[in-house]
Amino acid sequence: MQAYGVRGSQNEGSTVQVAPDVTRVATGFVNTYIVGERSRWVLVDTGINGFAPLIKQAAEKRFGFGARPAAIVLTHGHFDHAGNVNTLVGNNDIPVYAHDLERPYLSGRSDYPPQDPTVGGAIAQMSRVFPHSGRVIRAGLRNLQHDEIPELPGWRWIHTPGHTPGHISLFRESDRVLIAGDALATMNMDSWTEQVTRTPAVCGPPAPLTTDWAAARRSVEALAGLEPRVIAAGHGLPIAGDGVSDALRRCAERFTPPARGRYVNSPALAGPDGLEWLPPAPPDLFPMRAAGAAMVVAGALGLMAAVRGRKRRPV
Numbered sequence: 001m002q003a004y005g006v007r008g009s010q011n012e013g014s015t016v017q018v019a020p021d022v023t024r025v026a027t028g029f030v031n032t033y034i035v036g037e038r039s040r041w042v043l044v045d046t047g048i049n050g051f052a053p054l055i056k057q058a059a060e061k062r063f064g065f066g067a068r069p070a071a072i073v074l075t076h077g078h079f080d081h082a083g084n085v086n087t088l089v090g091n092n093d094i095p096v097y098a099h100d101l102e103r104p105y106l107s108g109r110s111d112y113p114p115q116d117p118t119v120g121g122a123i124a125q126m127s128r129v130f131p132h133s134g135r136v137i138r139a140g141l142r143n144l145q146h147d148e149i150p151e152l153p154g155w156r157w158i159h160t161p162g163h164t165p166g167h168i169s170l171f172r173e174s175d176r177v178l179i180a181g182d183a184l185a186t187m188n189m190d191s192w193t194e195q196v197t198r199t200p201a202v203c204g205p206p207a208p209l210t211t212d213w214a215a216a217r218r219s220v221e222a223l224a225g226l227e228p229r230v231i232a233a234g235h236g237l238p239i240a241g242d243g244v245s246d247a248l249r250r251c252a253e254r255f256t257p258p259a260r261g262r263y264v265n266s267p268a269l270a271g272p273d274g275l276e277w278l279p280p281a282p283p284d285l286f287p288m289r290a291a292g293a294a295m296v297v298a299g300a301l302g303l304m305a306a307v308r309g310r311k312r313r314p315v
């Protein structure tokens with residue numbers, strides 16, 4: 001199994017060629033993909049807000065000055081995947097494709113369920129500062145029709161809910177390339193060290209933002225059934241080679257939801273208008289522990305200051 005973008009490798013860098021016409025552009029901790037040729041290309045996901053210039057730069061490097069996508073496809077609407085849609089579309093007539101069930105979160109009708117830091121792990125702790133609000137895509141929002149996208153010939157989209165209700169993945173049969181969004185990750189996002197090392201691994205979806213674990217499992221199983229040779233996910237380095245479909249199959253077979261968490265036993269319920277019901281939030285001990293630790297530190301500092309002051313006092 002080969003990983004793209006590994007430090008010291010031939011394909012090192014934040015912008016790497018995943019297939020002849022698929023380029024990964026990393027925007028912080030999330031990947032976007034430029035798919036297609038100079039005459040017609042599509043941007044899959046748009047990254048974290050503020051990274052639009054980097055994506056434009058990568059597209060211009062590949063296709064020349066003023067390069068503009070024929071369409072934008074969103075795997076889902078989370079802040080780290082849909083953050084630059086309005087900036088990148090600007091005043092241009094660029095269609096933005098998303099699944100019907102994702103539309104409420106992209107048209108200002110609904111917020112996403114709150115993230116669940118109680119699932120534990122690195123990304124869960126980091127998620128405390130993530131926004132879960134919906135956003136308003138100002139122009140060009142289109143529904144997906146049938147199983148193909150007109151601007152992406154040769155690819156089909158697959159509904160892969162669980163992480164979000166309208167999450168989709170993209171698959172090209174001819175070279176078995178899978179763009180998986182957050183239906184899965186190609187790194188262990190729960191590990192603090194893996195946030196830096198990013199060892200290639202096929203793992204389940206980012207846990208704190210996954211709100212239906214039974215659906216998430218079915219989606220990973222469906223993707224395993226495609227037997228991809230390349231997996232380009234939203235998080236982690238893209239991976240390729242003979243071992244990829246085996247690794248994905250093992251991930252599907254061993255798929256285990258977190259041991260605890262708000263959405264583990266009951267999913268958040270959503271419909272065509274967005275969020276409908278939330279399971280109650282379990283007790284979150286972290287803020288109490290953090291406050292307790294802060295009090296201990298403050299107490300220790302106070303004690304040290306008192307001791308120092310006593311020492312200085314004249315006898």
Ligand SMILES: [Zn+2]
Binds near residue numbers: 078081163182
């Ligand atoms: Zn996501």
Ligand SMILES: [Zn+2]
Binds near residue numbers: 078080081182206235
């Ligand atoms: Zn993501």
